[in-house]
Amino acid sequence: MLAVIGMLHDKDIAGTLANLAPEVDAWYCAPLEGPRGATAEQLVEHLRCGTVYSSVAQAWRAAMADAKVEDTVLVCGSFHTVAQVMEEIDAGRIGGE
Template sequence: RGATAEQLLEHLGKGNVYDSVAQAWQAAIDAAQPEDTVLVCGSFHTVAHVMEVIDAGRIGGE
């Protein structure tokens, strides 16, 4: 719980670190193929933020 994203990445070996949940979501969507599923895990706050980003895109016509 107390580890930074950078510290976790050191132990995982492969991955990316983003400044925001929205940036991470967009990177995942950009990297996904049409047949892929993008799964969001983490706290309720993380998942809720991604849901807000998705809803904002729908409202904006994206």
């Protein structure tokens, strides 16, 4: 499973990642904007692995480019993360079929 993740820093980042980590093969870490947003670097620090992207959209595009037909791409961490990916899909920029 490939995971695109962006979280708010006031949430349980360590607990969330610990629960997901056994299922995820590759992490695509993105920052969330605003004063509550965790940086992608903070997420990678908790994971001790993963790739840093400058935006959720960039992380989503990279995950979709890397995904094989049999892969699952999970978008998680915050409703804000999911909303940004939904905007990408709705705009037809990538994967919007």
